[in-house]
Amino acid sequence: MSKIRCTVDQLSPLTSGVTRVLLTPEHPVPYQPGQYLQIWLSDDDKRPFSIASTPAQAQLELHIGGAVTDPYASQALAHLQQHAEITAEVGLGQAFWREDSQNPIILLAGGTGFSYVYSIAQAIAAAAVKRPVFLYWGVRDQSALYHLAELQQWADTDAHYRFIPVVQNPDTDWQGRSGLVHEAVLADFVSLEAYDIYLAGPFAMAGVVRSAFLEQGGKREQMFADAFAYI
Known part of the structure; x- marks a missing residue:
């Protein structure tokens, strides 16, 4: 840290809300793919964000989401807009990528939790990992898939990688998966026992996913999310 x-x-905007x-x-600062940083608004006010x-x-790189009605994100963005320099605390969190594991990998993101799995996915590609990697990204509306083309290209570069976007409220022209992202994972795997699972999203989502994945054979010691420390 x-x-x-x-x-x-x-x-710069990635979408109207991100x-x-x-x-x-x-100077160069050490951290692991999948860790987060805290932006210091003051000594008593530190806001954590995943490193993308x-x-x-x-x-x-950070992807900060949230409407004006969300003071947590909007206040952090205002601080960044108003200061040419800021203080950050880098290298936080225990849900970083376990590069030495030989297990196949599931990366699961809800909304801007994508920034967390994006860091890990980039590290996986750079390391030329040759074992199955499944990246699921769930969003409410397909316009929120701001890195859709890049992730499709990522999956096209190696037969070991698969990218599965899931849209909760799809338009009529959407041809991909729809519904809740963790339910797509449950539908695709009879058992999750063999997998290392990395997930990020709202705390409520993380709790639901953890319970559902444990019931489908997932091993708690192979499931990684910083939200687990708080729920």
């Missing part, structure tokens, strides 16, 4: 000053390089943030730390980049990249 490292406390560090970062320059705020860019804030902002891409690029930060450059004053990997340690091999010079910049720290």
